[in-house]
Amino acid sequence: MPPYAFFQKQFMPLHEAKIGILTHALHYGTACFEGIRGNWDNEKERFCLFRLSDHYRRLLDGCRLLKINLPYSAEEMCQLTLELLAKSNYREDVYIRPLAYKSSETIGVRLHDLEDALLIVVTTLPPYLGNSTIRCCTSSWRRIDDTMIPARGKISGAYVNSALAKTEAHENGCDEAILLSQDGHVAEGSAENIFIVSKEKLITPASPDNVLMGITRDSVMTVARNEMGLASIERRLDRSELYLAEECFLTGTGARIAPIVEIDHRSIGTGGIGPITSTLQRSLLEIELGRNPHYSSWYTFLP
Numbered sequence: 001m002p003p004y005a006f007f008q009k010q011f012m013p014l015h016e017a018k019i020g021i022l023t024h025a026l027h028y029g030t031a032c033f034e035g036i037r038g039n040w041d042n043e044k045e046r047f048c049l050f051r052l053s054d055h056y057r058r059l060l061d062g063c064r065l066l067k068i069n070l071p072y073s074a075e076e077m078c079q080l081t082l083e084l085l086a087k088s089n090y091r092e093d094v095y096i097r098p099l100a101y102k103s104s105e106t107i108g109v110r111l112h113d114l115e116d117a118l119l120i121v122v123t124t125l126p127p128y129l130g131n132s133t134i135r136c137c138t139s140s141w142r143r144i145d146d147t148m149i150p151a152r153g154k155i156s157g158a159y160v161n162s163a164l165a166k167t168e169a170h171e172n173g174c175d176e177a178i179l180l181s182q183d184g185h186v187a188e189g190s191a192e193n194i195f196i197v198s199k200e201k202l203i204t205p206a207s208p209d210n211v212l213m214g215i216t217r218d219s220v221m222t223v224a225r226n227e228m229g230l231a232s233i234e235r236r237l238d239r240s241e242l243y244l245a246e247e248c249f250l251t252g253t254g255a256r257i258a259p260i261v262e263i264d265h266r267s268i269g270t271g272g273i274g275p276i277t278s279t280l281q282r283s284l285l286e287i288e289l290g291r292n293p294h295y296s297s298w299y300t301f302l303p
Contacts, residue, residue: 002015004084006119007120019103020105023105024101024103024114025102028102030114031068031156032059032065032101033059033099034055035095036049036051036095038094038096038122039288039289040090040093046303047301048289048300049299049302050288050299051215051219054298056098058154059074063100068100068116070116077120080120081096081098082300084120084122093124094123095122095125095254096120096121097121097122098119101119128255129255129258133261133272133273134258135174135261135262135263136169136175136189136263138178139178139180139190141165143161143179143209144161144210149161152213159191165177165179165190176192176260177190178263181205181209185238186237187209189255192255192258193212193251196237196241197246197277201233202231204217204232205236205237206236214251214252216253223287228280242268243263248269256281257281259273259281
């Protein structure tokens with residue numbers, strides 16, 4: 001059975017879902033998106049869609065920023081996603097990509113007087129940053145400021161900023177970039193939030209440094225508090241604090257928890273995966289499979 005997409009208000013085989021070359025979002029980045037994990041549990045033979053409704057609520061926030069009006073509630077989009085996943089007949093981990101976009105086929109820079117649409121795609125995703133440790137470098141590109149493009153929505157056009165940083169890191173022999181804010185504080189990776197461990201506390205950049213309020217970020221802080229008794233501090237973070245951290249890691253739907261062992265050619269901590277990072281990795285993976293009843297509000301199951 002071929003993979004399916006939800007496109008133009010109907011389900012169809014993915015290969016039939018095509019966007020016209022004059023579509024406004026293609027030319028101007030006038031779209032917002034989410035990335036949602038569907039984790040396949042071989043033991044229970046079911047999917048656990050992780051924090052599905054939280055992702056769709058954030059998508060609707062992005063729509064508000066871009067003046068995109070969808071005829072769907074978060075709950076209705078959750079149901080569409082379940083129907084789409086059932087039709088696609090996967091039996092492995094999947095990555096779900098909803099995109100809300102300006103669908104008019106026209107030229108002209110604006111947000112008004114344009115049609116809006118929603119599409120949803122289900123596909124597979126290899127480990128975004130591999131399965132082990134990563135090496136990072138500080139990017140010469142700065143994180144977009146909220147006065148330029150709203151930094152708290154997953155706005156498609158803003159990811160040119162991320163792409164420039166990611167490719168720069170790759171060309172410099174690193175796995176990922178770390179972007180600084182306009183005034184030089186640590187912001188985030190190209191598509192992930194960042195944490196350091198210092199004196200048995202988690203520290204992560206705060207909202208004023210133009211970070212995306214990541215759902216995995218929030219999950220990690222919640223799990224650290226509930227399962228390990230670790231406090232999380234949201235504050236401004238200097239670049240030099242990264243070098244002196246006991247542990248450091250990135251978080252995101254694609255990356256999950258990615259341990260950083262080197263930044264700007266400096267080893268972080270012992271140069272390996274730290275004990276707190278390792279414990280959080282194991283705990284979050286178990287939770288993402290839907291096996292911890294304390295987090296039942298985060299789970300949406302599909303047999």
